[in-house]
Amino acid sequence: MNQNQNKLKASVTxxxxxxxxxFLFEGVVKMYNPEWTSFGYLATAQGPFEWFFTMxxxxxxxxxxxTLNIIALMVVGATFTLGIFERIGAIVGVGLLALYxxxxxxxxxxxxxxxEGNYWLVNKNLIELVAMIVIYQLPTGSYFGLDxxxxxxxxxxxx
Amino acid sequence: MKWTRRDxxxxxxGLPVLGAVWWxxxxxxxxxxxxxxxxxxxxxxxxxxxxAVPGIGGDPVRIGVIGFGIRGEQLTRALGxxxxxxxxxxxxxxQEDPNNKRLEDFEAQERLNxxxxxxxxxxxxxxxxxxxxxxxxxxxxKRYLTYKDMIxxxxxxxxxxxTPDHWHAPMSIEALNNNVHVYVEKPMTHTVEETxxxxxxxxxxxxxxxxxxxxxxxxSFSTARDIVEKGTLGHVSLIQTxxxxxxxxxxxxxxxxxxxxxxxxxxxxxxxxxxxxxxNKNHFFRWRKWWSYGSxxxxxxxxxxxxxxxxxxxxxxxxxxxxxxxxxxxxxxRNVPDVIQVNMEFPDYSTGSSQAKGKENGMTFCYSATLxxxxxxxxxxxxxxxxxxxxxxxxxxxxxxxxRYAEMLExxxxxxxxxIYQYDPAANATDAVSSATSxxxxxKGLMWTYIDGVRxxxxxxxxxxxxxxxxxxxxxxxxxxxxxxEAISAHMAGLSWKxxxxxxWDPATQALKPIEGIDFDQVLLANENWNIQPEMVG
Numbered sequence: 001m002n003q004n005q006n007k008l009k010a011s012v013t014x015x016x017x018x019x020x021x022x023f024l025f026e027g028v029v030k031m032y033n034p035e036w037t038s039f040g041y042l043a044t045a046q047g048p049f050e051w052f053f054t055m056x057x058x059x060x061x062x063x064x065x066x067t068l069n070i071i072a073l074m075v076v077g078a079t080f081t082l083g084i085f086e087r088i089g090a091i092v093g094v095g096l097l098a099l100y101x102x103x104x105x106x107x108x109x110x111x112x113x114x115x116e117g118n119y120w121l122v123n124k125n126l127i128e129l130v131a132m133i134v135i136y137q138l139p140t141g142s143y144f145g146l147d148x149x150x151x152x153x154x155x156x157x158x159x
Numbered sequence: 160m161k162w163t164r165r166d167x168x169x170x171x172x173g174l175p176v177l178g179a180v181w182w183x184x185x186x187x188x189x190x191x192x193x194x195x196x197x198x199x200x201x202x203x204x205x206x207x208x209x210x211a212v213p214g215i216g217g218d219p220v221r222i223g224v225i226g227f228g229i230r231g232e233q234l235t236r237a238l239g240x241x242x243x244x245x246x247x248x249x250x251x252x253x254q255e256d257p258n259n260k261r262l263e264d265f266e267a268q269e270r271l272n273x274x275x276x277x278x279x280x281x282x283x284x285x286x287x288x289x290x291x292x293x294x295x296x297x298x299x300x301k302r303y304l305t306y307k308d309m310i311x312x313x314x315x316x317x318x319x320x321x322t323p324d325h326w327h328a329p330m331s332i333e334a335l336n337n338n339v340h341v342y343v344e345k346p347m348t349h350t351v352e353e354t355x356x357x358x359x360x361x362x363x364x365x366x367x368x369x370x371x372x373x374x375x376x377x378x379s380f381s382t383a384r385d386i387v388e389k390g391t392l393g394h395v396s397l398i399q400t401x402x403x404x405x406x407x408x409x410x411x412x413x414x415x416x417x418x419x420x421x422x423x424x425x426x427x428x429x430x431x432x433x434x435x436x437x438x439n440k441n442h443f444f445r446w447r448k449w450w451s452y453g454s455x456x457x458x459x460x461x462x463x464x465x466x467x468x469x470x471x472x473x474x475x476x477x478x479x480x481x482x483x484x485x486x487x488x489x490x491x492x493r494n495v496p497d498v499i500q501v502n503m504e505f506p507d508y509s510t511g512s513s514q515a516k517g518k519e520n521g522m523t524f525c526y527s528a529t530l531x532x533x534x535x536x537x538x539x540x541x542x543x544x545x546x547x548x549x550x551x552x553x554x555x556x557x558x559x560x561x562x563r564y565a566e567m568l569e570x571x572x573x574x575x576x577x578x579i580y581q582y583d584p585a586a587n588a589t590d591a592v593s594s595a596t597s598x599x600x601x602x603k604g605l606m607w608t609y610i611d612g613v614r615x616x617x618x619x620x621x622x623x624x625x626x627x628x629x630x631x632x633x634x635x636x637x638x639x640x641x642x643x644x645e646a647i648s649a650h651m652a653g654l655s656w657k658x659x660x661x662x663x664w665d666p667a668t669q670a671l672k673p674i675e676g677i678d679f680d681q682v683l684l685a686n687e688n689w690n691i692q693p694e695m696v697g
Contacts, residue, residue: 017173021180028184033192050257081180082173149162149170 013140015131016080022128023093024077030070037066047105072096080135083145090136097129194572198579201567202391202555206582207381212624213631215272220340220626223277223315225306225330227285229413230344231321234371235289237618238319239271242292268619271626277315279303281425282443284418305428306330310337317366317629319622320344323452325433328353335364340629342622344371345466346458346649347642350680351671354646361639369625369635370642372466376620379553382582383471386547387510391555391580393544393563394512394519395472400464401536402456402528410489410497410530411447411459415440441492448493450653450684455495456528457482457652464526464538465503466637466645471540471549472510476644477503477524479663480651488531497530501652513544513563526652545579553582647671650683657682 030036039062045053056065072092079089106112106119115123141147162170224235232242249262278289278300286302294300303309306326310318310333317340320330328348334341335357347370348354361368374380386392404410421438429443433451436442446452447459454462468474484499503524512519527536538549544561548554557564559575567573621637628635651662651671663672671679 017176020173021176024177024180025184028181029188032185032188077180078177081177144169145173146170149166152162152166152170 008138009140009143012134012138013083013144016083016086016135016140019093019128019131019135020077020080020082020089022077023073024081027070027073027077030066030073037062038069041103045103046110047102047107049102053103069096083141084147084150086139086141086145086147087136090132093132094129094136097125097132101125101129198567198573202386202580203389204382204391204580204582205385207378207385212627213633215623215626215630217272217630219272219274220629221276221314221316222273223279223303223309223318224275224289225279225309225318225320226322226326227278227280227289228321231280231285231319233618234319234321234342234344234622235275235293236265237616237622238273238275239268240275240293241265242288244288244292264616268616269623271623272630273626274298275300277301277303277309277312279306279309281428282416282419283423284416304425307333310334310339315339317342317626321371323429323446324454324458325349325452326431328357329431331368332357332360335360335366335368338364338366340366340625341368342371342625343369343642345642345645346454346462347646348650349454349458350683351647351650352680354643354650358639358643367625367629367635368639368642369621369628370637370639370645371618371621372463372470372637372641372645373618373621374463374467375470375636375641376617376624377551379549379551379582380467380470383547383549383553386553386555386580387471387540390511390513390563391545392510392540392542392547393558393561394514395510395540395542396519396522397541398468398522398524398539399536399541400468400524400526400538402460402464402526402530403533403536404530405533409533411445411453411493412489412491413444415444419443448491448495450494453495454649454653455656456484456497456499456530457501457656458649460528461499461501461526461652462645462649465524465648466641467538467549468524468540469641469644470636472508474505474508474522474524476647476664476666477651478506478666479504479661480648480655481661482652482656483659484528484656488529496656499526499528499652499656501526501655503648503652510542513561519543553580554578555580650679654679654682657685 039057042053042057042062042065056062073096076089076093076096079086080093101123104110104112106115106121106123108120112119117124139147142151222238224231227235232245235241236245246262249259249265252259253262275289275293275298278286279302280286280289290300290302301312301314303312306318309315310330318330318334320327320334320341320343322330322344324346327343327346328350331341331343331347348357387395419440424438424443426438426443430436442449442452447455453459480501480503482499482501484496486493486496487498489497503526504521505524506521508522509520510522540547540549543558544563545558546556555578557568557573557575557579559568561568564573564579568575573579625635627633647664651664654671655662658674658677660674662674664670665672
């Protein structure tokens, strides 16, 4: 049983680090590219929440939207790769992915442009979102990550 | 508290991952930015900024509209006035399709300092619609029964002319002679002779004369001019530009109004100098289909494409023009062709050369049009060093055999299939998490000129420029020189199609090279094919 637990923890840790890797890379690339903006992604939004996304592209809002997107990506990236406060990271990530998913949902009847596969209702954004839920349910930072040191410290203090 | 090595390994194991990813991300972004800026530095292209136009101050410009048909309504909207019918139609359209932002855009449009004071339209329904839509308590709009009444009334400062082509010049000349400012639709004239008379009138008048080639306001075209002037494309030997339409509206089969009758339409005035035929609703609403009133593809649509390029290249009137085509898709009684190919030769024109002096010179402008197919063919400028697609967006690809970019191509800093420059009114970069940002690049109608974040109609900008020049002086971007070049070139294309032969321009005499036994204007006005009308030989 204990061995199985360890296998599960190792797998989820790997999942956590790779998702963190993905988000961190996106965040860093955007941060170092001053020309990057989410304008196009939002302006071409489709589906039931199109009104919401097109509302964000105004002059006053787009800068905030871009900055918050980068910050959110980096928060997920840092907490997941470092293995600390990952539950907060998971909540941020679920929110971010939900927005990505709803901006261009793979619903029948909507044109799927420039996607690398074929999707019906479920796409990779949604799958990554569910993976975030798994990470929320099974925090592994204390198994591998900064949380391990934090928890250990607490333990030492208790002793 | 003591941490063993094992503790640190477990606790800080994520740190190298974070560092590596950070480094890789930064290197990727900065690397591609450097590569791009190296190319851009070499190209040194300056994207155009929105035109700064001095304000239209003082008393409002008093405007009279002549012709309130499809285009007349559009021009009036550009001036800031939409009919209630249109607003309602757009409101419903927006309800049905939230992407339809035409009403929203119209309402966001900057207000111009103008006052609509008069309407002249030979169709009662349209004149009444104008008056009912725009009359207010403190501004009673007046209907003038003839354009002369309006121009000579002393109550209008400026006229907007959106009539059939055969009325463009007579009305413009009358206005200019009375120092009334003119905004006239294209083509500027209907015959060769008128083109000279109108030029003279414009040169002798104190009024401001503008031709309705609103494309001149599109920022991508001024950026394109910079691209060409910097020698980015090298010597451009061929320009390909096209019209592809495949619908009734595109083939000029407009709706015929139910209230149209000899009682509601002043038919005699509509005809003017045109052949005196009995009342005909088809002719009235679909006048673009007959040479008597319109100019077919050559005057209607080629004129736009020609002027778009003339505004980028300033190539002037072609040395010669050859056209061919026929009535192949809409054999419905029209006599203007619905398929046409026009080749304009510019043997002495060059956009500059990166090769040995004298090797490259001369250019062909090739316009190809059909009203029987809607496949979108882009406008392409083909140079020795690069190819440019010209539209609301600009894309420049290096040519594999370019002289100018040989080194960069060799070093693989450039690749023939990868654009070296892209201009987009609101450009973006790729976004992999979302995997769909490149949707932006899909042609979804997002390619408008943005000014301070507001999408702006180029016709509005064109009219604003005209009004500003009226108030502040200066030069309009499409005035009599540009209009003259556009009209002569379009007439050459029409003449060539009608005569089935090459039409040549003599720059020394500033006239078409005469062809013995042929009166060009009779040919242009002739309603049937020229060769079956021998009695018209001058």
